[in-house]
Amino acid sequence: MSKEIYENPDLKKERQNCPFNKEEITHLLDGGKEKTIERKQLENYILSDEQLKDAVPMEYLSHADKYAEELRKACLLMHKLADSPAGQVPTLRALMGAGLGSAVLKEGNPLALHYVMFIPALMGQGTIDQQAKWLEKAYNLNMIGTYAQTELGHGTFLRGLETRATYDPKTQEFILESPSLTAYKWWPGSLGKTANYAVVMAQLYTKGKCEGTHPFMVQLRDEETHEPLPGIVNMWLNPVCISSYIHYGTYVKPTNSKLSYATMVFVRVVVCQDVTTNLRKAVTIATRYSCVRRQSELKPGDREPQVMDYQAQQNKLLPPLAATFAFQLAADHLWNLYHTANNNIEQGDLELLPDLHGLSCALKALCSSEAANFVEVCRQSCGGHGYMSCSNFPRIYGQVTAAETYEGENTVLWLQVARYLVKTRKEQSGGLSVKYLIGEEKGPKTVDTTLEGIVKLYRRAAVGLVDVAIAELDKSGRKGEAPHDAWNHAAVYLIKAAQAHARLFVVESFVDSLKEGKLSAPVRTVLSQLCELFIIYWLLERSGDFFLCSNLTKQDLLLLNSKYVELLAAIRPQAVNLVDSFDLRDEVLNSPLGCWDGNVYQRLFDEAAKSPLNQSNVHESFHKYLKPLLKSNL
Numbered sequence: 001m002s003k004e005i006y007e008n009p010d011l012k013k014e015r016q017n018c019p020f021n022k023e024e025i026t027h028l029l030d031g032g033k034e035k036t037i038e039r040k041q042l043e044n045y046i047l048s049d050e051q052l053k054d055a056v057p058m059e060y061l062s063h064a065d066k067y068a069e070e071l072r073k074a075c076l077l078m079h080k081l082a083d084s085p086a087g088q089v090p091t092l093r094a095l096m097g098a099g100l101g102s103a104v105l106k107e108g109n110p111l112a113l114h115y116v117m118f119i120p121a122l123m124g125q126g127t128i129d130q131q132a133k134w135l136e137k138a139y140n141l142n143m144i145g146t147y148a149q150t151e152l153g154h155g156t157f158l159r160g161l162e163t164r165a166t167y168d169p170k171t172q173e174f175i176l177e178s179p180s181l182t183a184y185k186w187w188p189g190s191l192g193k194t195a196n197y198a199v200v201m202a203q204l205y206t207k208g209k210c211e212g213t214h215p216f217m218v219q220l221r222d223e224e225t226h227e228p229l230p231g232i233v234n235m236w237l238n239p240v241c242i243s244s245y246i247h248y249g250t251y252v253k254p255t256n257s258k259l260s261y262a263t264m265v266f267v268r269v270v271v272c273q274d275v276t277t278n279l280r281k282a283v284t285i286a287t288r289y290s291c292v293r294r295q296s297e298l299k300p301g302d303r304e305p306q307v308m309d310y311q312a313q314q315n316k317l318l319p320p321l322a323a324t325f326a327f328q329l330a331a332d333h334l335w336n337l338y339h340t341a342n343n344n345i346e347q348g349d350l351e352l353l354p355d356l357h358g359l360s361c362a363l364k365a366l367c368s369s370e371a372a373n374f375v376e377v378c379r380q381s382c383g384g385h386g387y388m389s390c391s392n393f394p395r396i397y398g399q400v401t402a403a404e405t406y407e408g409e410n411t412v413l414w415l416q417v418a419r420y421l422v423k424t425r426k427e428q429s430g431g432l433s434v435k436y437l438i439g440e441e442k443g444p445k446t447v448d449t450t451l452e453g454i455v456k457l458y459r460r461a462a463v464g465l466v467d468v469a470i471a472e473l474d475k476s477g478r479k480g481e482a483p484h485d486a487w488n489h490a491a492v493y494l495i496k497a498a499q500a501h502a503r504l505f506v507v508e509s510f511v512d513s514l515k516e517g518k519l520s521a522p523v524r525t526v527l528s529q530l531c532e533l534f535i536i537y538w539l540l541e542r543s544g545d546f547f548l549c550s551n552l553t554k555q556d557l558l559l560l561n562s563k564y565v566e567l568l569a570a571i572r573p574q575a576v577n578l579v580d581s582f583d584l585r586d587e588v589l590n591s592p593l594g595c596w597d598g599n600v601y602q603r604l605f606d607e608a609a610k611s612p613l614n615q616s617n618v619h620e621s622f623h624k625y626l627k628p629l630l631k632s633n634l
């Protein structure tokens with residue numbers, strides 16, 4: 001007789017009479033039905049392999065054992081890659097991210113940088129000959145690379161990197177050196193024990209002149225023994241400049257000095273999708289748990305309610321739920337821009353490069369910071385159980401907050417966006433933001449609180465805050481302040497303007513996607529509710545920006561607040577159905593709080609039982625330390 005599949009009765013009730021086709025949303029998020037089939041096939045292929053399962057929870061292993069275990073599984077995955085039914089590229093993309101990849105490699109993938117930065121750097125910066133020499137070797141894993149840019153003393157300010165690459169015309173070699181302790185490469189993933197090659201960013205010196213940071217291919221370790229090459233700590237020999245700018249000793253300036261930053265732009269684009277996947281996991285865990293968890297008393301004398309029935313809990317979880325759609329659709333738009341810009345750049349057309357830089361900085365900073373805040377809210381919404389390591393919230397939070405720092409610390413990226421916006425506004429120049437900055441709303445500034453009306457408010461705020469920042473810069477200039485001082489003294493205004501611009505891009509992407517998308521009526525209804533909830537939520541959170549730049553009134557705000565709480569109530573019945581549409585397997589969620597069947601308490605108990613401390617009633621430390629203390633009559 002088939003074993004009755006347990007399903008928590010509350011979750012079962014939540015799933016009854018779903019008014020929309022969950023699979024339609026799954027296909028939307030995967031990029032089509034075929035992609036969903038491919039993803040599920042790949043998940044089965046990977047997650048069914050017993051060798052990829054953890055014998056003991058990773059949190060109970062030593063640092064070295066964690067590394068060894070993750071490396072074992074990462075290497076096994078690479079072997080499986082060759083026979084993957086989904087093909088190598090989709091498999092790699094799935095294995096590098098926060099979805100399938102982190103289901104297997106919970107502490108991180110020791111080979112991630114090889115695929116996420118090392119190979120993209122070769123592809124984006126290497127000459128044809130260099131690619132012919134190294135790409136095949138890299139794809140065949142005959143070398144393991146990393147991207148070594150950050151130093152002990154510098155991560156943000158690339159023009160301040162101290163690693164030097166001096167070209168010797170006599171030997172036609174580059175001598176790489178770390179002239180000081182602060183020049184030591186620090187942070188690059190895999191650099192410590194895994195990689196035997198690195199793309200090293202160093203200041204290029206030729207004929208006594210510094211030509212700025214450039215990428216160099218450097219062998220770090222012997223390919224057979226894996227021993228560090230001689231002098232690897234202070235001196236690297238035989239590096240090769242990965243670029244086509246040195247012709248027989250003469251430096252040929254690139255068309256744009258920032259093309260050497262291209263790998264970072266690629267990762268910023270990818271990070272937007274990756275933090276969204278992590279946010280989707282957190283929202284799924286918290287939403288299912290909030291429909292299983294019954295606590296306190298809503299109606300005196302009644303049974304304890306599902307905590308999801310508290311408006312306060314809906315206010316915690318439904319904006320992040322809406323954000324997962326908003327960020328996914330914006331990341332899709334950015335990915336399309338990236339491909340267009342890159343194809344143009346390959347033809348020598350750099351016109352979209354500033355827009356790509358501006359938008360990739362904006363979206364990476366916005367999605368990572370908002371996702372980090374939302375993941376923490378999801379964790380808190382699960383009370384004490386959300387604090388447990390096995391809830392998976394600590395790991396998800398660690399991964400998302402890292403993205404606020406790596407690939408460009410967010411504040412620094414906001415200021416890059418502001419620089420781009422001020423320049424675009426002043427020059428009324430072309431490019432993507434012209435749609436937002438020059439296409440500003442003419443006519444009366446009266447506010448209508450329809451979806452279109454609210455989007456117009458976002459545009460007014462995006463344009464208005466740039467103008468406020470420019471006014472601050474001009475005021476400082478009139479006082480005789482030097483441009484760099486004026487810029488520093490306007491930082492608060494500049495960052496607000498950059499953030500408003502990023503939010504406008506996300507809001508417009510969400511609204512436009514719903515307009516363009518071929519959606520069934522029930523799916524359109526629920527996604528439109530989520531869209532309206534999200535754009536009102538952000539407006540209420542940042543109402544100061546809107547007061548500053550439009551005729552928003554107290555009445556408008558009160559009306560929007562009412563609309564907001566009505567939408568919470570309207571969406572509440574579909575919360576579980578919406579997170580089910582993400583189609584995240586229990587192994588990917590990796591949390592007893594978020595499992596599909598809602599069997600939370602039994603799974604929590606089973607997880608606790610795995611602790612080494614629970615393998616005996618009395619731990620040996622009692623006899624060593626506690627018992628002597630108890631007897632010591634202090």
Ligand SMILES: CCCCCCCCCCCC(=O)SCCNC(=O)CCNC(=O)[C@H](O)C(C)(C)COP(=O)(O)OP(=O)(O)OC[C@H]1O[C@@H](n2cnc3c(N)ncnc32)[C@H](O)[C@@H]1OP(=O)(O)O
Nearest residue numbers: 096097149155156157158159258261264274357406407408
């Ligand atoms: C799947 C798993 C995922 C998840 C797995 C992900 C794993 C990843 C692990 C993390 C890996 C890393 O962190 S790798 C290390 C990442 N590090 C960084 O991102 C460093 C951040 N710092 C920088 O990018 C740079 O220092 C800047 C942009 C902040 C400043 O550069 P700068 O050279 O001083 O330039 P600056 O004077 O500000 O600006 C001069 C002009 O250049 C332009 N400009 C500046 N940068 C760029 C650019 N990238 N592209 C185009 N244009 C640019 C400016 O707009 C400006 O134009 P105009 O105004 O003159 O027209």
Ligand SMILES: Cc1cc2nc3c(=O)[nH]c(=O)nc-3n(C[C@H](O)[C@H](O)[C@H](O)COP(=O)(O)OP(=O)(O)OC[C@H]3O[C@@H](n4cnc5c(N)ncnc54)[C@H](O)[C@@H]3O)c2cc1C
Nearest residue numbers: 147148149150154155156187188189402406407408409411
């Ligand atoms: C998990 C993780 C993985 C990483 N992997 C890699 C890797 O594989 N390869 C690699 O090369 N690097 C890697 N890094 C390093 C990462 O790229 C840097 O830490 C990041 O670029 C930030 O630089 P920083 O550490 O110098 O911070 P800093 O710039 O020193 O930041 C310190 C403070 O100074 C502020 N600040 C700095 N400049 C300005 C400014 N102009 N205006 C206003 N405020 C400013 C910042 O906002 C911040 O508040 C990784 C980092 C992490 C956390």
